Amino acid sequence: MSVAQAIEALRRELGKNNVITATEDLFCYSYDATADLPEQTPDVVVTPENVDQVVKVVKIARQFRLPIYPRGSGTNLSGGTVPIKGGIVLSTLKMNRILEIDPSNLTATVQPGVIIQDLNNAVAPYGLIYPPDPGTVATATMGGSVAECSGGLRGLKYGVTRHYVMGLELVLADGEVIRYGGKTVKNVTGYDLVRLFTGSEGTLGIITEIIVRLIPAPQARETMLAGFSRLADAGNAVADIIGQKVIPATLEIMDRVTVETVENFAHVGLPTDVEAILLIEVDGIPEVVKSEAAAVRQVIAKNGGWVKTAENDEEREKLWSARRAALPALARRKPTTILEDATVPRSKITDMLLAVEDIGKRYNLVIGTFGHAGDGNLHPTILADARDEEEMERVRAAVEEIFRAALSLGGTLSGEHGIGIAKKQFLPWEMGNPGVQVLKKIKQALDPDNLLNPGKMVDLT
Amino acid sequence: MSVAQAIEALRRELGKNNVITATEDLFCYSYDATADLPEQTPDVVVTPENVDQVVKVVKIARQFRLPIYPRGSGTNLSGGTVPIKGGIVLSTLKMNRILEIDPSNLTATVQPGVIIQDLNNAVAPYGLIYPPDPGTVATATMGGSVAECSGGLRGLKYGVTRHYVMGLELVLADGEVIRYGGKTVKNVTGYDLVRLFTGSEGTLGIITEIIVRLIPAPQARETMLAGFSRLADAGNAVADIIGQKVIPATLEIMDRVTVETVENFAHVGLPTDVEAILLIEVDGIPEVVKSEAAAVRQVIAKNGGWVKTAENDEEREKLWSARRAALPALARRKPTTILEDATVPRSKITDMLLAVEDIGKRYNLVIGTFGHAGDGNLHPTILADARDEEEMERVRAAVEEIFRAALSLGGTLSGEHGIGIAKKQFLPWEMGNPGVQVLKKIKQALDPDNLLNPGKMVDLT
Structure with a gap:
């Protein structure tokens, strides 16, 4: 039984338009x-x-013993969609309908290929x-997002x-x-x-339908930019805000x-004479927003920082686009962004x-750190050049030290990017071999x- | 290898004080x-x-091929703690320490035998x-509550x-x-x-430590009693409240x-000239409470109901004790409460x-229905007498019809009581045999x- 026969069977069952084989197209996957x-x-x-077509793909894959890799938009950050053993990439992009919005139950039912922003x-x-x-809300799919538990x-x-x-509909192996x-x-x-299938990275089943919970949109919000001349002050301000029971x-x-x-x-007019900035948005009904924003300002002042409040939607958008620019901007500085x-x-x-x-100093690496400080989820981003093998050795050693540091502080290998190929080997550090x-x-x-x-995630050997 | 030898081994490893064998004591389990x-x-x-002692129990159980039934306070409502195949009941009641309260991370770490109310x-x-x-917050344990996903x-x-x-620490099989x-x-x-172990009803592992998330207590609350002369009006008011985006x-x-x-x-002074009452509590900061309570009152009036607001803590407590009395009060009317x-x-x-x-009318049964209307989780409670086999046949038929009704409305067999022995046979109705x-x-x-x-939950045959 050959791959050619499998492709023939796929064409027969799915139609030619749903089977891609041109080399230049395959490269993109x-x-x-x-x-x-x-x-x-x-x-x-x-x-x-x-x-039904997903079921057919699974049956053909079984028959010809070809692996299947479910894939949304490929924004994955731990290698979860790379077809490392060859076989069939199953793109969900044509299953992209919002099937129902049910305001009385505050739910939406979607196919896996729906883009997150489109749902919103x-x-x-x-x-x-x-x-x-x-x-990546503007490009990532709901299916990928559920598979990775974004x-x-x-x-x-x-x-x-x-x-x-x-709720989930899935096709099993x-x-x-x-x-x-x-x-x-x-x-x-x-x-x-x-929950078991959510975050299972496509290794246990292929998601074909998703029911999600919606919540009422907040009535008001206030967005603040805070600057600090010491990194530790910014970190302490984060802890103090939560300590004030402001979420x-x-x-x-x-x-x-x-x-x-x-x-x-x-x-965008960010201050460049600081060691760190915080971007803080509080939301809810106007009275809550007012009192929480006041509490935040007080905490920041106490920690030696200054605060600037976005006065209108334009200023607010500017701040968030600055935050969203963090990764693409860092990625432009050097060829390889870890x-x-x-x-x-x-x-x-x-x-x-x-x-x-x-760690950055000791390994002589440029590391930009940004991320979701409020939930302890940082994104240390190492800027390197994959062609420089000596540098990449230092990068890998630094990454391992970052994992060790997080675990020694009671943290976890991955807050939101998943395990995939990238972190598979480190799983025992967190959960031990029995885990x-x-x-x-x-x-x-x-x-x-x-x-x-x-x-991905685990090897069966 | 005899049970007597197993008991001897348990006494040796756990000490005599931790091994109960008197017939009158065993009966309680x-x-x-x-x-x-x-x-x-x-x-x-x-x-x-x-x-360590839990591990010893598991090893002895393996050696002597005796089943283990983890048990908290036994408030289970689907038979999850009944030792139906004999063997070892493992009571967690001596592992009842709150190990840590961490206000900066809003977490608590507890042993499984901690009573929920004691944690609060x-x-x-x-x-x-x-x-x-x-x-059952006043008697149920955290371990049981996690095992059942209360x-x-x-x-x-x-x-x-x-x-x-x-987070969970568990001892595996x-x-x-x-x-x-x-x-x-x-x-x-x-x-x-x-999440897989949460709600697994003690069938996959024995919970020995639990890290839970805490949240800031609401600053204010308002509690209302609403009366309706038609059952449907009460149901519609529930849907309309959520429709107003008041949660x-x-x-x-x-x-x-x-x-x-x-x-x-x-x-307690409840009105007896109504077909249904709703008990509604809104909470949050005072401004939210005020506006949400006003919205609730409007919805109730629109649906033909009347509202009475608890004026002080004493009135509020009276209303909640009335709600909490629902099950014990119903249970007194007839010997058997389903x-x-x-x-x-x-x-x-x-x-x-x-x-x-x-269904109650057709089967000529007394059914009192109460429950968590806001999340669609009702507790139809059938009052019967287990000694009357003819009546119990009608009860069982009525229960099956209740399940079918819930499923046909897009619902589920169990919102919060679990599957255990009681609902095991009905699982295929909801998830099909492949599920x-x-x-x-x-x-x-x-x-x-x-x-x-x-x-419990599934049979391995």
């Missing part, structure tokens, strides 16, 4: 947004239009929002993707279609498989390297910031032939 | 709070004092609360147990001790095993049967209320010898 990883061209890319645009007229807000800028107050997925959960706020029928919708940090780079790139997401309890933010600064064995047992139980996204 | 289920006395009850009392001085609020009165606004568990999660708000390292902390319903029974039992928790999307509350009323197979595969993968709480 050989990588995702993760740096310093192996690339691999798939044998074929399919674009099924409905769940569609629910806005109902006065609702879908809160999970990864940096986090983003609003995790602190609103939680992450797993807090919003209420044996071709069965199953549905778990639904529109009920409470559901304890069976194990919590909605901002967004509480972001950018260190000096990041601020300078963004300002050079985007010219973006990490080691995460610590928020009381340890200052320790982690200082540890990263120290990793549990992951393997679950993968083995649900996908014994290692058909679904093989080589 | 032969049932839980669920009606109409088989009872079974265990061979032995152990009360380990720490995780301990965090209150910090201005924090642990929101999951099952009816819901309760505040699910609508604050979510359920799975939304608050951040092979005796390994594992830890997943921690104090970070974000964590996508590996599959979401924290009350609590939104409870009690039908006429329940209200009359509670009033006869507790004499408490269901079929749950529907909240827009279907009226349909479900009317369906239950109709149930996934549960079995996971159980088989993590507990191949069916050692942990066998016969």
